[in-house]
Amino acid sequence: MQDRGGIYLHMQHYVAMSVRIDPAAESFACTCARVRKAARRITQIYDRHIQPAGLTVTQFGILANLTRLDGIAIGALAERMIMDPTALTRGLKPLERQGFVRLEPDPNDRRARRILLTAAGRAALSEARPGWARAQAEVRAALGADATAALHQSIDFTLERLA
Template sequence: MTGGTDLPCTCLRLRQAARQVTRLYDRRLEPAGLRITQFPVLALLRADGPAPLGQLAERLVTDRTTLTRNLRPMEQAGLIETRADPEDRRRRLLVITEQGRAVLRRAAPLWRAAQDELATLLGPELRGRLTGDLDEVIARID
């Protein structure tokens, strides 16, 4: 089903490519105990500070249910925690913990290695086209 004439479904092809790329990043991040679905969560919380679930889901272009499911193991591992918003105690914020920061520091060079490996596999021309095309797909379908 992966051949060009078997099933000309754009969604299927995107999902197949995403799974292959995900496997590459997951292999590289494994020594830090992270998956590629977790790395950007920690990176965004570190860069942007505490965030409500909805805002984080929007930044990651995912739905709240999927994000909540992905956050559970991170919370159980002590990488993130939920706190009351000091400005509105009814609102909950996701916060990266010190342990999460430490894991992110260990994971950053592994993530960079995954980036470099993918860049090498794709080559500069394909990588540039792919990145631009995917950005356009995201913008047009939003």
């Protein structure tokens, strides 16, 4: 930490010793940190509700995407989910071990692999859906319907603008 006129800097986070700093001030707000904290909190809620079905919310999301995109290439699904293909591949490994997905070479490009949802994967997704619905309801109850809708609109706007 370095002294900068009574304000100490540490990893781009400002802490005033005797000066009260408005945390909402633009120069002190880190959008990334705030979004990541909110995402972690929401993920904890969803994981708590989905875990009894043996899935994480990330795995649930992969399986749910595959119900509409069965046979999609790993790279294409990663792009669609805004994930790194390597991270998606790591996320697929436990799903493959559990028999929820099957990977096979793409017939049009032998270098690429396609992801197929199995009957066991569909069953796991069905089992997890009530937990997902409870998580949705918990978040909506905590934020309120209007704030939840506003959050969805803000996220959609952000994703569109940052594409």
